[in-house]
Amino acid sequence: IDFDAYENIALPRLRGAGCSNNMLLVDERMLTYALDGASLLPEHAGRYYTVTGIQPKTVFHPKVVLQLGRRGGRAIISSANMTASGLAGNLELAGLVSCTQEAEGEARLVAATWEYLSSLLSGEGQALNHQLEWLRARTPWLFDTEPAADVVSLADGSGAALLRSSGNGSAAGIGTRFTNLIDGERVERLVVLSPYWDDDLAALAALVSSLAPKKLAILIDRNTELFPAQAAKALPDVEIYDLNTFGKSRFIHA
Numbered sequence: 001i002d003f004d005a006y007e008n009i010a011l012p013r014l015r016g017a018g019c020s021n022n023m024l025l026v027d028e029r030m031l032t033y034a035l036d037g038a039s040l041l042p043e044h045a046g047r048y049y050t051v052t053g054i055q056p057k058t059v060f061h062p063k064v065v066l067q068l069g070r071r072g073g074r075a076i077i078s079s080a081n082m083t084a085s086g087l088a089g090n091l092e093l094a095g096l097v098s099c100t101q102e103a104e105g106e107a108r109l110v111a112a113t114w115e116y117l118s119s120l121l122s123g124e125g126q127a128l129n130h131q132l133e134w135l136r137a138r139t140p141w142l143f144d145t146e147p148a149a150d151v152v153s154l155a156d157g158s159g160a161a162l163l164r165s166s167g168n169g170s171a172a173g174i175g176t177r178f179t180n181l182i183d184g185e186r187v188e189r190l191v192v193l194s195p196y197w198d199d200d201l202a203a204l205a206a207l208v209s210s211l212a213p214k215k216l217a218i219l220i221d222r223n224t225e226l227f228p229a230q231a232a233k234a235l236p237d238v239e240i241y242d243l244n245t246f247g248k249s250r251f252i253h254a
Contacts, residue, residue, distance in 0.1 A: 001024075001026040001027075001030055001031060001034045001039065001051075001081075001082050001083070002034070002039050002040075002081075002082065002083040002084055003034060003039045003040055003041065003042040003043075003045070004039060004040040004084070005082060005083050005084040005086075005087055005088075006024065006042075006082050007042060007043060007044055009084070009087050009088065010082065010087065011044065011048060011049060015048065019067065020048075021131050021134055021135060022048065022049035022050075023049065023050055023052065023121075023128065023131055024045075024049055024050065024051045024052070024082070025051075025052050025054055025060075025117065025120060025121075026051065026052070026053060026054065026060070026082070027053070027054060027056070027059060027060035027061070028053030028054055028055045028060070030060075031051065031053040032053070046127070050127050050128050050131060052120075052121065052128060054120050062077075062164070063077065063078045063079060063080055063081060063082075063086075064076070064077050064078075064113060064116075064117065065078075066110070066113050066114060066117060068110075068114070068135060068139045068142060069138075069139070070138055070139065071100060071101060071141070072098065072099050072100040072101060072103075072107075072141075073098070073099055073107070073110040073114075073139070073142065074096065074097070074098045074099070074110070075096070075097045075109060075110050075113040076094050076095070076096050077094065077095050077113075077162075078092055078093060078094030078095070079092045079093050079094070079253050079254045080092040080094065080253070085251070085253075086253070089250065089251070090250060090251045090252070090253035091250050091251070091252045091253065091254060092253050092254055093193075093254035097109050097110060097154075097160065101141040103155055104152075105148070105152035105153045105154045105155065105160070106154055106155065107141070107145045108145060108146060108147060108148035108152050109148050109152060109160060109161075109162055110142070110145075111142055111145040111146065111147040111148070112147035112148040112149070112162045113162060114142060114147070115147040116162070116164050118132075148161065148162060151181060161181060163177050163178060175203065175206060175207065175210075176210075179207065179210035179211055182210075182211060187211045187212065187213040187214070188213065188214050188215065189213055189214065189215045189216075189217060190207065190208065190211055190213035190215070190216050190217070191217045191219065192204060192207070192216070192217070192218050192219065193218075193219040193243075193252075193254055194254075195221065195224070195226065195251070195252055195253050195254070196226055197226060197227055197228055198228075199228050199231065200228070200231050201228060201231040201232060201234075201235065204218070204235070205234070205235065208235060208236070213237075214237065215237050215239065216235060216236070216237055216238045216239065217238075217239045217240075217241060218232065218238060218239070218240045218241070219241050219243050220240060220241070220242060220243065221242075221243050221244065221251070221252045222242045222243075222244055223244055223249075224251070227240075
């Protein structure tokens with residue numbers, strides 16, 4: 001968390017668009033780190049927004065923006081941290097789902113996003129509880145919508161699902177649940193982009209094993225020297241593409 005970036009890039013735009021009930025959720029250890037000198041100290045916390053430290057079993061790593069209004073909502077799930085580089089420096093990737101009260105599939109995904117975030121916020125203090133009550137009073141449609149537990153159909157005919165760690169009572173990881181959703185469909189080409197990799201490419205190898213693609217394309221940033229090239233030799237039918245020209249010296253964090 002970079003408070004300078006949040007308060008000078010994100011917050012003014014949110015408030016300028018009429019959003020006055022802002023809640024910022026961050027990994028508690030990174031919050032402590034920021035308040036201990038790694039970030040400029042916040043100037044508007046407690047007045048224009050609340051900030052809550054989340055204590056997960058491992059690392060609190062999602063990047064989610066959830067916007068809720070009287071007649072609809074929007075969920076943005078991305079690779080960008082709430083930092084200057086995440087908001088304005090790196091090359092990042094985001095997926096967006098918007099809904100009205102009538103858009104059933106989209107609304108169920110937004111409701112599922114809210115269900116995930118609200119599960120992190122129980123008993124977190126008077127100010128936050130006041131914000132949550134304020135939200136509930138103004139978004140009755142949200143609480144009348146059944147959160148998506150699996151794949152839902154969107155207005156354009158495509159399917160989508162919200163996959164989260166230890167979600168919906170499942171002990172399986174996100175990767176396993178993702179590959180299960182393919183449900184036997186033949187994968188002609190698997191394209192993988194990531195800034196970081198296991199030393200032995202174990203996660204990628206698991207994807208290849210589960211999906212059995214005819215071709216595998218890997219997109220890397222060669223300048224960072226973070227890709228284990230030797231491990232890639234064990235993968236079948238692999239094509240490796242260098243993204244340096246595309247990135248134009250910006251760090252590809254997607």
